[in-house]
Amino acid sequence: MILARWRAKDGEKRPVMPLSRVAGLTVSLVAGAAVMGIVSEVEKPQVQLSIKPPQNAIAFIAELPRAQRDRRYISGEALAMEARARAIKPCSTVLAGAQPAVAQAGNFLKGMFGIGDIGGANGRGGGGDHGRGLALDFMTSSYSTGTALANFVLANRDRLGVTYVIWQQRYNDGNGWSMMENRGSPTANHMDHVHVSFRADAKPPAVNC
Incomplete structure (x- = not known):
């Protein structure tokens, strides 16, 4: 004093x-x-x-x-930063009938890569990952966008609760890419979308949209 x-x-x-x-x-x-x-x-x-x-x-x-x-x-810059921070919200836990944690991760990826068409559990039957709400298909006609999304997901598997990714007729569970059999169509071979499967015990990731 x-x-x-x-x-x-x-x-x-x-x-x-x-x-x-x-x-x-x-x-x-x-x-x-x-x-x-x-x-x-x-x-x-x-x-x-x-x-x-x-x-x-x-x-x-x-x-x-x-x-x-x-x-x-x-x-003024600090005030603008605060305003942007207040505008950020946790990602929604609703997306195409997926489980909450899966939907939250999916909405995060949707915003990051600008993909508007995403398939989930809606309209799917059976006991597979899609039917149980544990998988999402990110539809894209861009090879570069799909590749960037697939690589990002694989690099953040633990954080997002991901088990494996399929893209361009290739499978990757974190141990490298391996070719898959020809299933007969571009969609079946995952040429037009990135398939991402998630763990059943995955917790909502700490992500904002």
Whole structure:
């Protein structure tokens, strides 16, 4: 804390006057020349308050204690970052009849790769992964998009709860690609979509959309 005191005209000392902090910023005390620390015996000091913090003092507003969230001391860029952060929401757990954790991962991948047509459990019977809500088909006519999605999923298998991927008539469970038999059509051979299967015990991944 910075303290200042001076003698009154009658020679008596006035009480010590504390100059604490303004919005977490140190108050500068100026009396002729700049004086830092404990200032005493100063004749009528003038108090100069600095309301613009140094650049490194500007913090992301969400990281500040509530009492210090004064917009005057926050940069416009930080405010914009906070607004974007507040707009982010957890991915939906509803997608094509899939299990909640599968749907959440699927919605995350859908937004990341811009794929609008995704097949799941809806309209599927039987006891396979699709029928149990544990698989999704990401339809795409772009080889580069499909390859990027497949590689991303495989690189994040544990996080997303993935068991295997099929793309371009190839199968990969994390141990490398292997060719599959010819099933007779582009769709059956997974030439127009990336198939992703998930574990039955997969938990919702920590992802936002």
